[in-house]
Amino acid sequence: MPPEDANKAQLPIFTYEIEVSVTDINGETHDSGTSVKVGYHDLILEASLPNKIQTKDKNNILLTSTNLNGEFKAIKGEVKMYFVRPFLNKFKTRELEKPEIETISDEDFEKLFPFEITGKEFLEEPKETLVYSKKVDTEKDKMIPLDFISNYKSGNYKIVFSANDSFKNSIEATTNFELTQSNDKYDSSKLFTVQQINDDPKKDGFLELKVTSPISDLYINTAGNYKSTVFFEETYHLQNKELIVKIPLKSEFEKILKLTFESVFENQVFNDELSVTLKSEIPKLEWKAKSLRNKIEPGSNETWSFQLKAENAKKEAEVLASMYDSSLDKFTTKEWMAPEINSYNYNSGNRKTVLGFGQIYQTIKNLNSYISKVPYTNESTNLIWFGFDFNNPTNAYQQSQYLKQLTKKVRKPSNAKLISGIITDNTGLPLPGVSVTVKGTKRTTISSFDGYYEIDRHCWRRNNFLLYWHKNNFSKSRQD
Structure with missing residues (x-):
């Protein structure tokens, strides 16, 4: 059944699949299927002709009328041709975007830029004019010769093929096309x-x-x-x-x-x-080998025979026996990407490149090996966000780092000075993760991955030491 929301006025078409299985007297099953289209109407019309025609050429309107499944259905209807609008007398696209406030009137703009399309040309609905009408019967009228358009002016036209189906539904088919008057000296909608x-x-x-x-x-x-x-x-x-x-x-x-x-x-x-x-007679050649061997023994004599038949061609033939050495592949030609005057397109027209139109520069690929860029570090001032991140308000890491900064500032004496250094082992390799503590205080830090550390200290007295802890090892260093 059709869907409940189907709109009958829009003349929808529904497709049904029919499958049949038949078992013959031998017990073999044969399957077959087909599709059937049904709807609230039973007629499809079509009027076809080329998209672009000239008045000097011989063209026809082909009329077809079928039911929903493509079978011919004879009907009586009418064909009308309308002149929609003339061709634009402009061909140049607008250079700049349309301004929000127009300071030039339409008349002045037309004088200053007579060939530029503004877009206002398509705002008004075209006033269609009926130029041709004919009653048709598709039982005998399959084609309408366009022998009446010799005096028609250039422009956009449309054909409307209309008729009533068996249910009294009005069925229409519309075809748009462009007509060029052959007597026109030029097409005003194109530069050339x-x-x-x-x-x-x-x-x-x-x-x-x-x-x-x-x-x-x-x-x-x-x-x-x-x-x-x-x-x-x-x-x-x-x-x-x-x-x-x-x-x-x-x-x-x-x-x-x-x-x-x-x-x-x-x-x-x-x-x-x-x-x-290009018109030409098609040459035909029939080539037949009567005796031929593709393997030849060194020093042996071979006799090959061929038969050649030709039509619209000269009976000339040449037999070439050759040997191929794959070691010669290394001498094959290589393609070099050089600046080109023409842009070549396979099986199509070749147009000028930007260089071919007189551009004074072109990019040439660097033939040298690629050298990576030299990284530069950029020192910049960062704002202190007090442990807050707009992208991730619950960023625990950033908040913990901020708390560490506050702790260091709270414990830092007013006359403290910064001590820094690199901690290494006996072989000179840096030691990461070493705990550094100022003896007699609670000030502690940990060396980074390259052994570097920084720690604030109070004014030193003699016998002040830095204590280094690394796993189970302990050492001290005197700082004077």
Whole structure:
């Protein structure tokens, strides 16, 4: 049963698993299962088309109507197309954060920074305009050709496919897409736009591109990449908002090329990438070895025979027999990380690094061995917290240390002086944990891990001694 909190208005879908076990006459059990989707409605709609289209291209709206389990269900409905909003005429992100108090009016800001996006452009709800409507029957209408958009202006559009299911529920499917008017000279929402002109660059021997921009004067760096290697690089000067670029291609280029475009405008870097598919006939080679042995006896004669069949390729072949010596591995090349002009990306476009854009410094890894830092001690004045710790109010150790300080101060005479030293054994090694007492007094201390001790004394008289206790050993020292 559906959960009690299911909202019927939201048209939820529930999935049920069905499992069946059958035992045949031979006593063998066979299991099978399936899943079934049910809900308060029995219709799913979809209208699909590319996310970005141009008016000059041939595109279609594909319509599908199924039940909840993906089976075709014929319905009668309606398809509507709405113009949502035009493209932004700005492409530059804001350099600084929005101030709490704005001292420049929106009109003045628009004049000073005409290409900068402020964020206010998206605050207002778009006013959608109906530009197309058609009644459809999915029994026969599977596709709607977009042959009526040649005069549509560039902008954001959406398609709404609606119909009623068997329970009279209104079902809708919405698809958003971007439409570019091919007659537009440039796209105002981008610093520059690149379009391929010739359809078969491999046959022509060059790639012809058209670069447009809302900026009348712009420098654009162009790089061609084939198999992750830069084969072409040039900086072009775009003038009058348009530029035609011809890039020569090598005859051995095949399948796909990657082109990257980079430009700097008002201290911001803008880049774009274009993938170019090269048309070519696929060569086929069939290679068959009729007689071949992979082990050869020294001094023996061997005869190998092969059969080669080719389509769209020359029947040329070369057989190479070679031996491999693993001891040569130590002469393999090593990679050295040096400053690079281009940032190489496998099977993608290669762009400029910060060094390639004229930065006057770059970090080079230190090739010398690592030398640890020299530690420096920093003497600082610490506050006396009187045995209290904010992080741990019940810190017994810190409180006991404070009590020891108080005890030493209480017992310390006003004319006392400090005596310090290091206690060692006969071999000169420091002795930790030695009890040091001023004879005739109760003043006592213990040497630290390195044998060092400090103790306050009263003005000394003759016959005053320091007494040293270490386990069961006892010694004394005269202090004059």
